[in-house]
Amino acid sequence: MKLNMPTEFAEASADETRHHLLDAAGAVFAEVGFRDATVREICRRAGANIAAINYHFGDKETLYLEVLRYSHGKALEKYPPLMGVPADAPPEKKLRAFVHSLLLRIFDKGPTSWHGKVMLREMIEPTEAMDSLIEERIRPMASQLWQIVSEIMDLPMNDERVRLCSFSVVSQCVFYHHCRPVVTRLIPNELPQDAASIEHLADHITKFSLAAMKHLPTAKR
Amino acid sequence: MKLNMPTEFAEASADETRHHLLDAAGAVFAEVGFRDATVREICRRAGANIAAINYHFGDKETLYLEVLRYSHGKALEKYPPLMGVPADAPPEKKLRAFVHSLLLRIFDKGPTSWHGKVMLREMIEPTEAMDSLIEERIRPMASQLWQIVSEIMDLPMNDERVRLCSFSVVSQCVFYHHCRPVVTRLIPNELPQDAASIEHLADHITKFSLAAMKHLPTAKR
DNA sequence: ACATAATTCAAACAAGTGTTTGACAAGTCA
DNA sequence: TGACTTGTCAAACACTTGTTTGAATTATGT
Numbered sequence: 357m358k359l360n361m362p363t364e365f366a367e368a369s370a371d372e373t374r375h376h377l378l379d380a381a382g383a384v385f386a387e388v389g390f391r392d393a394t395v396r397e398i399c400r401r402a403g404a405n406i407a408a409i410n411y412h413f414g415d416k417e418t419l420y421l422e423v424l425r426y427s428h429g430k431a432l433e434k435y436p437p438l439m440g441v442p443a444d445a446p447p448e449k450k451l452r453a454f455v456h457s458l459l460l461r462i463f464d465k466g467p468t469s470w471h472g473k474v475m476l477r478e479m480i481e482p483t484e485a486m487d488s489l490i491e492e493r494i495r496p497m498a499s500q501l502w503q504i505v506s507e508i509m510d511l512p513m514n515d516e517r518v519r520l521c522s523f524s525v526v527s528q529c530v531f532y533h534h535c536r537p538v539v540t541r542l543i544p545n546e547l548p549q550d551a552a553s554i555e556h557l558a559d560h561i562t563k564f565s566l567a568a569m570k571h572l573p574t575a576k577r
Numbered sequence: 578m579k580l581n582m583p584t585e586f587a588e589a590s591a592d593e594t595r596h597h598l599l600d601a602a603g604a605v606f607a608e609v610g611f612r613d614a615t616v617r618e619i620c621r622r623a624g625a626n627i628a629a630i631n632y633h634f635g636d637k638e639t640l641y642l643e644v645l646r647y648s649h650g651k652a653l654e655k656y657p658p659l660m661g662v663p664a665d666a667p668p669e670k671k672l673r674a675f676v677h678s679l680l681l682r683i684f685d686k687g688p689t690s691w692h693g694k695v696m697l698r699e700m701i702e703p704t705e706a707m708d709s710l711i712e713e714r715i716r717p718m719a720s721q722l723w724q725i726v727s728e729i730m731d732l733p734m735n736d737e738r739v740r741l742c743s744f745s746v747v748s749q750c751v752f753y754h755h756c757r758p759v760v761t762r763l764i765p766n767e768l769p770q771d772a773a774s775i776e777h778l779a780d781h782i783t784k785f786s787l788a789a790m791k792h793l794p795t796a797k798r
Numbered sequence: 799a800c801a802t803a804a805t806t807c808a809a810a811c812a813a814g815t816g817t818t819t820g821a822c823a824a825g826t827c828a
Numbered sequence: 829t830g831a832c833t834t835g836t837c838a839a840a841c842a843c844t845t846g847t848t849t850g851a852a853t854t855a856t857g858t
Contacts, residue, residue: 531748568789
């Protein structure tokens, strides 16, 4: 195996096919899923030999995990939850930013969107990765949203209504991700294609939720 | 093939294995998905021969489609969309019934819940079965909801705001199904366990949505 | 009872899968 | 240079898949 350090040239060459495999695999996995993706197709797109995957990654499943690791950290880095809205901004503005950034992450094209599909798989068969992912990435965002909603509704953060309404906000965003196959078939061209229509959708969700939270019968006693 | 009408007994016997296949297939599809489900495993659980699926359904894919129809039909039969609310009832009552029955279907235990799991898998990797299922099952329910929402908002059924708000309603319901692993880890014991807590959740979603639709800035001109 | 149809069954089939092999070229370092 | 490692390649391997086959079995209608 790799006992000697390769030279810069050899390293570059090896990393090159490795990188091509990662890119091709990401595309194929995203298109047809892990099970229907064939190593032959991945290698064909990568311009590599059929044995390349087993040589560079061991097996198909390790390649899958490597692709995940590759696209994992990019989503939040590209679209931070509050998108530069100052901390002393009114909560309505923060909510709008929160919704918008979530939608941008969902509708983003390229390797970033890959993470979403994997999360969907985790919903069906959660792995150990789920627990750490919840604590490291999701809970902080949830707390952020609870804070915003509690300000808007003028209720304590641990109030049940704050949690329920926060879920109502998030659910409207992830719906377009989780139910994309249904939405596209039910109403073609309904899903946002460009930045403007994403903003339009963010507007609807924000206004819908604000109207609900401010006029909910039980919002204030 | 079947040219003669079989007697009641033979028909019962034939339908029996057919039914066993549907049940076993529903369980297996829900557990591992269409692609990873093998006809051998399904037939083994059904106590049938390996050729039974091809004999009774033609091929694996038709069986899958039949399972989707079968399970969704059972779910709708158990929890009809409007749950006996009269046609001349106020739209608010209908919305509440629509939400409640959808939640009941989502949180139902037993064979009925297969449909939800299989549908969730369809979201990740849609098969051809999805198209016919949309037209036969989902579109009628969508029309029903659009009708209700258009009455509530006093807008024509084909108005974009009606569609958006309808999605907002449905999304809050399916959220608890699609994101169950996240919700349970984020807030233990948040998910409804009994009929009373399901009603509680139905109350929140209905009130939240009604407040939103009635106070949406653009709802009425 | 008999011919016919419907159903079940074990075995085999054809196609596709991920993986392994062994040879070969190229680069590395003594 | 020459032993050694790294990377690539075509071919083949071992295995699983859904499906088909043809005979055996059971039920049906006259």
